[in-house]
Amino acid sequence: MLLNCFKVCLLLFYIEYASHIILESFGQILELDEGDVCKRTLDNSQPHHICRHLKDCVAVHESLKKRNYPRICSFVGFEPIVCCPSYNKVTPTTSKITLTPSKSGTSQYAAKMCNEYKKLPFDFLSLGFHEVNKNQNKNLNEAYYKEFPHMALIGYGDSENSITWDCGGSLISNRWILSSAQCNKSGKSANFARWVLLGLINTDWIDDKDRQANLYEIEKRVLHKNYRPTSMYYDIALFRLNREVEFSENIRPICLNSDHLFNPTEVIATEWDQNVTVYSNNKKQTKILQKSMLSTISENECNAVYSTGVNKQYGIQISGDSQICTKYVEDTCVLDTGGPLQVKNPGGEFTTYTQIGIISFGKSCGYPGVPSVYTKVSAFISWIEENVWK
Known part of the structure; x- marks a missing residue:
């Protein structure tokens, strides 16, 4: 139930965000790909901002609640790639993965x-x-x-x-x-x-x-x-x-x-x-x-x-x-x-x-x-x- 609610809320964010971009800032799309640096910090000791999928950027989720819209890098289908601060917290999509190990001797080729x-x-x-x-x-x-x-x-x-x-x-x-x-x-x-x-x-x-x-x-x-x-x-x-x-x-x-x-x-x-x-x-x-x-x-x-x-x-x-x-x-x-x-x-x-x-x-x-x-x-x-x- 919580997962479905999250998906619905995220979809509403996408619709509202896309509408905002089309109406107000379509001409300001950065034309950058996922993973590109979209904003360089003045202090080299601090990480730059990176283009990420909206769903992967927790910092932007908080900004959207306050109607503060980030810069958009590009789109993948209808999903925006946004300029995400790199102090972004770890999300489930970037959490540690666990793979099933290959046992010794199982390789055929x-x-x-x-x-x-x-x-x-x-x-x-x-x-x-x-x-x-x-x-x-x-x-x-x-x-x-x-x-x-x-x-x-x-x-x-x-x-x-x-x-x-x-x-x-x-x-x-x-x-x-x-x-x-x-x-x-x-x-x-x-x-x-x-x-x-x-x-x-x-x-x-x-x-x-x-x-x-x-x-x-x-x-x-x-x-x-x-x-x-x-x-x-x-x-x-x-x-x-x-x-x-x-x-x-x-x-x-x-x-x-x-x-x-x-x-x-x-x-x-x-x-x-x-x-x-x-x-x-x-x-x-x-x-x-x-x-x-x-x-x-x-x-x-x-x-x-x-x-x-x-x-x-x-x-x-x-x-x-x-x-x-x-x-x-x-x-x-x-x-x-x-x-x-x-x-x-x-x-x-x-x-x-x-x-x-x-x-x-x-x-x-x-x-x-x-x-x-x-x-x-x-x-x-x-x-x-x-x-x-x-």
Whole structure:
């Protein structure tokens, strides 16, 4: 009964709010998408306002009762996306989720494919050199050529000559890339993910030969049906390439962890760090593959940080069932959404790794002490298998 009353009241809010917008402020729609920043605060220590569904913004519900109408970002059908203060309290749609864990050994395809990937030939002596990261303020290490052959760059743009590389991912089969749902679109242009580059560790290396051999188009994008930009749960996506990948020493898939009880303490994050070279007339931006050695922390320890001070801007509770947290490391920031969190496979296979997480969100530069959060791969192993191998 209470739930039905809430729905009726919310519907009345929608009707009244939509009428107000049409009659008084239709020309002031911000034309922003869900999750975009709609108002920047003057004090950088305070979180900005974010575009959210009306039903997800408790602060706006209180304002509507007083006939104070917020700015509107856009509409999804008849539902307004409103400019919501980021001190917004956690609502049922952003509360902690609980998933049914995948038990060890229940994976039908991921484990089998991992054994096949481990058999791919590799000459240890052919391991290449690394690129020097010119940004000395980063606590990162340079990745060697062929060291992480599953790494993918995800690009946005209408043509091969206008690509911007804004996200990371990992090759998990001869046709699929695993990434973050946030990487489905990028930037204010709202371009969909369209390109994938494999086999390189430096975007300066891209020439006509590389484009022909290592550049792929994305022909299908699959986001988890429960993903919502207003919360960071279910932040997982799959991108299908337009042609099969030919495996080599510098391009080969990563294994996927299907054991929900596997909780390593030491892990490796790989990301595309950006270097900027200043020329006389312009600046050249180059993406270079880096690796970070990190330590995981518990769900409780992670939540203790995210529930205090300015970190409340995320408005969620970390879920150990579906997310992994790593300890804050000084002078590093999460720059490359979608990249893998991984561990090296036992047995001496130098270039085979098992992915346990997907870079989702974490501290932006200027918020010290905030852990990084990753989507937990084992929680979604059945969903991955159904889309990739069935």
